[in-house]
Amino acid sequence: MFFFIAVVSGREELGLRRCGRFPCCGTVGATAPVTCVFQRFILFFIPLFRFGRRYFVSCPNCGAVYEIEPEEGRRIERDPAAEIDPERMHRVSSGRAANFCPNCGSPVPLDARYCPRCGTRL
Numbered sequence: 001m002f003f004f005i006a007v008v009s010g011r012e013e014l015g016l017r018r019c020g021r022f023p024c025c026g027t028v029g030a031t032a033p034v035t036c037v038f039q040r041f042i043l044f045f046i047p048l049f050r051f052g053r054r055y056f057v058s059c060p061n062c063g064a065v066y067e068i069e070p071e072e073g074r075r076i077e078r079d080p081a082a083e084i085d086p087e088r089m090h091r092v093s094s095g096r097a098a099n100f101c102p103n104c105g106s107p108v109p110l111d112a113r114y115c116p117r118c119g120t121r122l
């Protein structure tokens with residue numbers, strides 16, 4: 001029996017969330033776009049469950065990108081009124097990251113040719 005199983009990465013915009021404070025530039029009380037990156041099994045072109053969810057938020061003022069801890073990410077995904085706890089997000093990019101690696105989902109700088117994490121050519 002032949003099974004067609006693939007793993008693809010996906011990306012979902014969760015919308016704006018309020019963030020207490022962005023340490024990068026001291027922006028306080030701003031709302032910022034949150035992105036969820038995930039991997040998904042595909043079986044016979046039917047999307048199955050998602051796994052490996054990671055959450056990112058970028059500073060609306062200077063563009064610095066932070067990865068949100070998974071637990072905190074799930075909390076703010078469920079609750080659109082939730083505020084991101086600045087203690088639970090970690091900076092992953094100093095400048096504007098407009099791209100996400102198609103393989104591992106890491107944010108990559110606009111001018112990068114290879115993903116700094118997994119080496120995938122962009």
Ligand SMILES: [Zn+2]
Pocket residue numbers: 022023024025026027059060061062063064
């Ligand atoms: Zn900033």
Ligand SMILES: [Zn+2]
Pocket residue numbers: 101102103104105106115116117118119120
């Ligand atoms: Zn990568």
